Amino acid sequence: MGGPQRRGGPGLSHRPYPLPSRRARSGRPRAVSRTRATARGGSRERGIMLDIRLIRDNADAVRDACRRKRIDADVDKILELDQTLREQKTAFDAKRGEQNKRSKEIGKLPPEERAAAAADVKALAEEIKELDNAVKDTETALRPLLMQVPNLPSDDVPDGADDSENVELRAWGTPKTFDFEPKDHVELGTSLDILDIERATRIAGSRTYFLKNEGALLELAVLRFALDHMIAKGFSPMLVPHLVRTEAMEGTAYLPGGEEQAYRTVKDESWLIGTAEVPLTSYRMDEILGEDELPMKTVGLSQCYRREAGTYGKDTRGLYRIHQFQKVEQVIVCRADDEESLRWHHEILANSEQVMQALGLAYRIVNVCSGDLGRPQVQKFDIETWMPGRDAYGETHSASRFHDFQARRLNIRYRGEDKKPRFCHTLNNTVVASPRVLIPLLECYQQKDGSVVVPEVLRPYMGGQELIEPKA
RNA sequence: GGAGAGAUGGCGGAGUGGACGAACGCGCCGGAUUGCUAAUCCGGUGUACCCGGUUACGGGUACCGAGGGUUCGAAUCCCUCUCUCUCCGCCA
Known part of the structure; x- marks a missing residue:
């Protein structure tokens, strides 16, 4: 399980999430049904x-x-x-x-x-x-x-207006220091000839990039490493649709509200996903699952597309905030049980921490405050990783718990022991997102001569390569 | 891009104006039978909302892709939309 400081996070204590009374109805067991949402007449x-x-x-x-x-x-x-x-x-x-x-x-x-x-x-x-x-x-x-109406935040969620009031729960590792003048990832990437932002901008606009040579391989390596880590944890690997229907966007609660943030196709009513969470969580939309199918643990790899509207002038340098990236995402659909759901929340957080620890990157966990929480989340823990170039921790992961908020919108239910259909609970967390993770990776592993050491766990995915050296 | 077919309960599949929440089959659940399994027989088996009762429950309404229309009455007739599938063409 976790690293040195796994203890000390928010405990398993929780306020029982108030549940409405509900009428019992006998039903068939184990049936995997597919029920359509209808628009009125008292149906969902x-x-x-x-x-x-x-x-x-x-x-x-x-x-x-x-x-x-x-x-x-x-x-x-x-x-x-x-x-x-x-x-x-x-x-x-x-x-x-x-x-x-x-x-x-x-x-x-x-x-x-x-x-x-x-x-x-x-x-x-x-x-x-x-x-x-x-x-x-x-x-x-x-x-x-x-x-x-927003979802109810957990009692564990600190009060606050914005991300400045997020509360650090714990930190792992020590922020990297250097006995030489360190470069940031853009300088490093350019001198190593593994990154080209200038030309990308010319042909693809702002917030775009080319990853070249070992840069391309490094991204694939870290993604595959993350994927393998999750597979070992019992998650099913999935490659998912990147274009989805409005139902999936609405069901996962990116819509309405996120229209400005998502790319939309012109000729069809499709949306480019901003995360594999969308297709993964929607996977069993309109179905009633058997309890024996839960928890459903999936890990997806996808490109992610984000318009980043309204962020002009913010994080303009380098690979931090870009329009397209790849992400390995873990998603859990589980029974409607607060305690179980909370337990998974800590587990998916731990899963990602293990990845960062294996990569040897210093990070901290923050408990996202109420004002910085989205409408659908009950609680969110971010992992922020130390980035020398920013001289600060930067967000690399986001672990969310939704109670039945998404499942209700997606109409994903299961039959419990009493045979009654119930909405599932859903959760998700980043496992690794690249190229953002390349920022701390390059910056922390740089050496005085401008070369970058390949973290040990990634070497098997890099054909054994240990060092990325500046081109002559 | 061209041509066509279709959308009904967990699945398959009937149903062209009232007795249809929906035949029949399969599946599933309970029971009977059986040395065990299989087979057989009997019964049950959708979802949501509203009302009533502390609960097992009872009553009502809605739902046959979605929305609208005709009618006292619509799964069935009319209009619009969406989705799915098949064939041909093109293409990774």
């Missing part, structure tokens, strides 16, 4: 993130979540509309029941009596139409409000 709707009953029963907790996450959501209005909606539905159901009954009676009447009876029911039909419209109007008003 994509885009709703929290169970309305949870909001109903825990309004104060939701208000508190909004306050802590700095997200506006009109809880009072939601409660009011929810109340209205239920009254309208009850009225509609009753009238409809009456209509169904009378329509059936008409069917049994002799043909010549039908017209008169039908005329009678026609008035009822019009009344029902109005009730139906009222229900729809309320639903239409309610939906966008529900979309605003």
